[in-house]
Amino acid sequence: MAEEAIIDPAHESGEGVRRRDFINIAAVSFAGAGGIAVLVPLISQMAPSADVLAESSTEIDISAIQPGQAIKAVWRKQPVFVRNLTAPEIKEADAVPVASLRDPQSLSDRTKAGKTNWLITMGVCTHLGCVPLGAGEGEVKGEFGGYFCPCHGSVYDTAARIRKGPAPKNLEVPPYEFTSDTVVKIG
Amino acid sequence: MSFPWAKEYNPSQPFMVWLDEKLPLPRFVYNAIGAGYPVPRNLNYMWNFGILAGFALVLQIVTGVILAMHYAANAGVAFDSVEHIMRDVNWGWALRYAHANGASAFFVVVYTHIFRGFFYSSYKAPREMIWLLGVVIFLLMMATAFMGYVLPWGQMSFWGAKVITGLFSAIPLIGEPLQQWLLGGFAPDNAALNRFFSLHFLLPFVILGVIILHVWALHIPGSSNPTGVEVKTESDTVPFHPYYTAKDGFGLGLFLLIYFAVVFFAPNALGHPDNYIAANPLSTPAHIVPEWYFWPFYAILRAFTADFFFIPAKLMGVLAMFSAILVWFFLPWLDTSPVRSGHYRPLFRKFFYLIVIDVLVLGYCGGSPAETKYVLISQIGATYYFLHFLVILPIVSSIEKPAPLPFSITESVLGKDEGAVLTANPAAA
Amino acid sequence: MVRLFGPLVGLFFAVALLWSFGVGLVQAIREPEAATAIQLFHKAPEEADFSFNGVFGKFERPQLQRGFQIYQQVCANCHSLKQVAFRDLAALGYNEAEVKAIAKNWPTKAKTFDPKTGDAGERANTPADHFPPVYYAGTGNPPDLSLITKARHEGPEYVASLLQGYTEQPAALLKQFPDAKTPEGLHYNPYFANLNIAMPPPLTDDAVTYSDGTKATLKQESEDVAAFLTWTAEPKLEKRRQTGWAVVGFLLVATVLAYLAKKNVWANAH
Numbered sequence: 001m002a003e004e005a006i007i008d009p010a011h012e013s014g015e016g017v018r019r020r021d022f023i024n025i026a027a028v029s030f031a032g033a034g035g036i037a038v039l040v041p042l043i044s045q046m047a048p049s050a051d052v053l054a055e056s057s058t059e060i061d062i063s064a065i066q067p068g069q070a071i072k073a074v075w076r077k078q079p080v081f082v083r084n085l086t087a088p089e090i091k092e093a094d095a096v097p098v099a100s101l102r103d104p105q106s107l108s109d110r111t112k113a114g115k116t117n118w119l120i121t122m123g124v125c126t127h128l129g130c131v132p133l134g135a136g137e138g139e140v141k142g143e144f145g146g147y148f149c150p151c152h153g154s155v156y157d158t159a160a161r162i163r164k165g166p167a168p169k170n171l172e173v174p175p176y177e178f179t180s181d182t183v184v185k186i187g
Numbered sequence: 188m189s190f191p192w193a194k195e196y197n198p199s200q201p202f203m204v205w206l207d208e209k210l211p212l213p214r215f216v217y218n219a220i221g222a223g224y225p226v227p228r229n230l231n232y233m234w235n236f237g238i239l240a241g242f243a244l245v246l247q248i249v250t251g252v253i254l255a256m257h258y259a260a261n262a263g264v265a266f267d268s269v270e271h272i273m274r275d276v277n278w279g280w281a282l283r284y285a286h287a288n289g290a291s292a293f294f295v296v297v298y299t300h301i302f303r304g305f306f307y308s309s310y311k312a313p314r315e316m317i318w319l320l321g322v323v324i325f326l327l328m329m330a331t332a333f334m335g336y337v338l339p340w341g342q343m344s345f346w347g348a349k350v351i352t353g354l355f356s357a358i359p360l361i362g363e364p365l366q367q368w369l370l371g372g373f374a375p376d377n378a379a380l381n382r383f384f385s386l387h388f389l390l391p392f393v394i395l396g397v398i399i400l401h402v403w404a405l406h407i408p409g410s411s412n413p414t415g416v417e418v419k420t421e422s423d424t425v426p427f428h429p430y431y432t433a434k435d436g437f438g439l440g441l442f443l444l445i446y447f448a449v450v451f452f453a454p455n456a457l458g459h460p461d462n463y464i465a466a467n468p469l470s471t472p473a474h475i476v477p478e479w480y481f482w483p484f485y486a487i488l489r490a491f492t493a494d495f496f497f498i499p500a501k502l503m504g505v506l507a508m509f510s511a512i513l514v515w516f517f518l519p520w521l522d523t524s525p526v527r528s529g530h531y532r533p534l535f536r537k538f539f540y541l542i543v544i545d546v547l548v549l550g551y552c553g554g555s556p557a558e559t560k561y562v563l564i565s566q567i568g569a570t571y572y573f574l575h576f577l578v579i580l581p582i583v584s585s586i587e588k589p590a591p592l593p594f595s596i597t598e599s600v601l602g603k604d605e606g607a608v609l610t611a612n613p614a615a616a
Numbered sequence: 617m618v619r620l621f622g623p624l625v626g627l628f629f630a631v632a633l634l635w636s637f638g639v640g641l642v643q644a645i646r647e648p649e650a651a652t653a654i655q656l657f658h659k660a661p662e663e664a665d666f667s668f669n670g671v672f673g674k675f676e677r678p679q680l681q682r683g684f685q686i687y688q689q690v691c692a693n694c695h696s697l698k699q700v701a702f703r704d705l706a707a708l709g710y711n712e713a714e715v716k717a718i719a720k721n722w723p724t725k726a727k728t729f730d731p732k733t734g735d736a737g738e739r740a741n742t743p744a745d746h747f748p749p750v751y752y753a754g755t756g757n758p759p760d761l762s763l764i765t766k767a768r769h770e771g772p773e774y775v776a777s778l779l780q781g782y783t784e785q786p787a788a789l790l791k792q793f794p795d796a797k798t799p800e801g802l803h804y805n806p807y808f809a810n811l812n813i814a815m816p817p818p819l820t821d822d823a824v825t826y827s828d829g830t831k832a833t834l835k836q837e838s839e840d841v842a843a844f845l846t847w848t849a850e851p852k853l854e855k856r857r858q859t860g861w862a863v864v865g866f867l868l869v870a871t872v873l874a875y876l877a878k879k880n881v882w883a884n885a886h
Contacts, residue, residue: 020880020883023873023876023877023880024877024880024881026873027436027870027873027874027876027877028877030866030869030870030873030874031436031870031874034866034867034870037866040278041277041278041281041282042249042253042282044277044278045253045256045257045276045277045278045279045282046256047277049257049271049275049276049277049279050274050275050276050277050703051271051275051701051744052275054701054703054743054744055744228885267699270699270762270763273852274699274704274851274852280852280855280856281856281859284856425885429881430881430882430885433874433877433878433880433881433882434878434881434882436874436877436878437871437874437875437877437878439874440867440870440871440874440875441871443867443871444864444867444868444871447860447863447864447867448860448864450860451856451857451859451860451861451863451864452671452857452860454856455766460766460767460768460769460771461767463763463766463767463849464759464763464767465760473809490633490636491632491633491636492636492639492640493635493636493639493640495631495632495635495636498632500636503632507629507632507633510625510629514622514625517618517622520618520619520622521618521619521622523619558649559640559644559649562640563637563640563641563644566633566634566636566637566640567633567637569629569633570629570630570633570634570637573625573626573629573630573633574626574627574630576622576626577622577623577625577626577627577629578622578623578626578627578630581619581622581623
């Protein structure tokens with residue numbers, strides 16, 4: 001409200017006016033600064049809340065996944081693909097020259113040493129966030145034998161690297177560790 | 188309408204000229220709360236409360252819309268979702284305390300605004316429509332506040348919902364089915380909570396609409412003023428901007444100081460501890476009371492303890508409680524004194540102070556437990572309440588001899604009004 | 617019309633009210649309301665010198681930790697704390713590893729449910745979990761304690777007074793109200809709303825051994841747990857007051873400036 005006080009009827013002159021103008025400008029500036037400060041809580045309330053940020057890590061039992069199979073787990077409310085690669089699939093992934101890829105990464109960059117058969121990636125297409133097919137039983141795996149995103153036709157290979165279609169990046173590898181030979185802790 | 192000397196909006200920048208031709212919104216604002224609206228020069232600080240009420244509504248809408256982003260209107264999780272807001276949502280505690288105390292602030296401001304209207308008879312012609320719309324706003328506010336109080340689904344929320352909808356069961360024949368229809372069940376539960384949430388979200392925007400009508404109606408005769416003498420000449424007015432924008436800015440600062448002091452240092456002072464206990468349909472709190480702004484009316488409701496001829500006490504209480512507000516609709520025709528301002532009405536003024544004290548006493552009794560002494564006091568208080576508006580005001584306005592009025596607003600401010608004398612007697616010029 | 621019917625309606629309500637008043641007054645004189653044992657013997661909570669009292673008050677971390685120790689070792693047997701998550705304990709001054717350990721070692725485990733097999737199971741709590749629910753089959757309904765200090769008038773003082781308030785039922789009470797004898801299984805406590813509480817006295821001197829070496833008197837324990845429960849009810853208390861001072865300070869300056877600006881503007885009008 002005070003901000004409009006700035007327009008003082010202009011029939012005064014001299015020092016008085018300057019001092020008055022200063023006070024009016026200061027009052028308006030304070031009102032403006034206050035208004036901007038109020039925006040901080042109004043905007044930051046939409047950011048993830050403490051309980052969401054505290055979302056714990058997920059532990060997954062992988063003992064039942066046979067080579068060639070994959071499961072979908074949930075981490076931070078998003079799907080995670082855990083895939084037990086077969087030897088031919090590993091060979092196929094290793095055969096691709098890394099430099100020719102859109103997002104150059106080798107399979108060993110994307111897996112843990114000694115556990116190269118366990119490919120753990122987010123099930124979130126790097127194009128616009130759909131869940132690619134290929135992890136579920138009987139789902140289409142796409143022409144490169146990995147994953148296929150039905151939304152806009154992105155195709156991933158057996159190392160879940162982008163090979164074709166609009167997605168810019170390989171499927172993201174979340175932070176994870178093996179707590180034992182059969183349990184993976186994601187996050 | 189405006190006064191002939193109102194400044195005309197005259198944009199100089201090409202863009203503003205262009206905009207004025209296509210959508211004269213700046214012109215509208217200029218004429219509503221800008222330099223184009225001439226306002227009596229003698230308004231005192233009681234005239235700040237209209238703007239403050241508008242500000243309080245905006246505050247409630249902004250914080251409310253945000254709370255609705257985090258709140259869950261389901262009886263199973265509503266209470267926990269409020270605690271989620273208080274604990275986990277960024278700044279959630281501040282927003283919720285701002286909203287809960289914002290309701291109280293809104294009512295403080297609106298009650299002051301209403302009693303300003305009582306003292307200065309702001310309801311009188313030509314401003315009846317402003318007053319009527321104002322009473323509608325007040326009724327909508329009460330409904331909104333009640334439904335908002337149900338949402339946290341604490342003990343007071345639940346039992347408030349049960350008791351207030353129980354009022355409708357006093358209505359003969361259709362009462363019981365009506366209560367069940369309002370609740371969507373036999374007791375407050377998911378159905379009631381969800382509809383209250385929906386309506387609590389909707390009604391503030393209805394209030395906003397009626398406020399626009401209220402302000403529109405205000406701009407036809409122009410603002411009233413403490414003398415009650417209508418504006419005669421240009422020297423009686425000053426442009427709203429910058430004079431009243433500056434004054435309202437200062438008033439807003441004071442309001443915010445008090446409001447935020449409560450929000451940050453005593454946020455639960457106006458609430459009730461029982462509402463921090465999750466709703467329990469099997470156990471009523473020992474002492475249930477509504478929020479403070481309903482206390483005077485709650486006292487009137489409870490004042491009827493004996494059946495009156497064939498009318499059950501419960502029905503009388505409900506009728507009286509609603510009538511206590513409905514009588515305000517008839518004020519313009521109950522008080523027929525030609526003089527508006529209480530400053531020039533010695534007898535009226537005494538009764539005005541009486542009704543202020545009476546409403547405060549009723550409020551105190553309404554917030555107290557239903558013990559005999561409080562009930563007896565509220566019976567006397569409620570009797571005076573109805574006599575004041577329906578019997579005393581009409582009588583006072585016909586027998587009272589008002590004090591002499593100033594010739595004009597300018598005269599009341601400066602002690603003389605040369606301009607008006609000249610206008611009134613052009614021959615003397 | 618209004619001036620004709622208005623006064624009639626007014627008189628109608630006035631007469632009905634005076635009728636109620638008369639009936640009530642006669643009844644009050646004939647059968648004056650007798651004082652009850654609760655009115656005469658219930659006590660308001662005693663003042664306590666908490667560090668968080670007053671607008672500048674702050675929590676004392678060591679006291680909150682002691683209070684948590686009491687909750688953990690005594691209260692948690694019957695009372696839940698379901699609005700609070702283990703991660704929140706970081707605010708008491710515990711580091712991440714300590715919080716993890718508290719969650720992991722909490723005796724009541726988190727429940728799990730496998731939607732494929734339908735099997736229910738258990739797992740250790742994690743910092744993200746809330747304190748697990750507590751089921752209590754005995755007499756009374758131990759309330760959840762998360763919000764208890766906000767759910768009672770003068771909550772922190774109430775909790776501290778109640779815990780120290782167990783006494784024998786006064787002889788004067790039994791003399792005046794022979795029927796008001798504390799029922800079997802309940803305990804007399806003048807700070808409890810109806811004087812008889814189901815909870816047996818939970819604390820005594822040295823009920824716990826404080827890890828920080830503070831002497832565990834009944835008063836100390838009661839105030840420590842009251843402080844802890846004040847934190848559980850209002851974890852943002854300190855941030856709230858801190859923000860409050862910033863806002864009020866800012867508004868004071870802004871309001872003075874607004875006043876001066878208003879004076880400037882009006883200087884031309886008079």
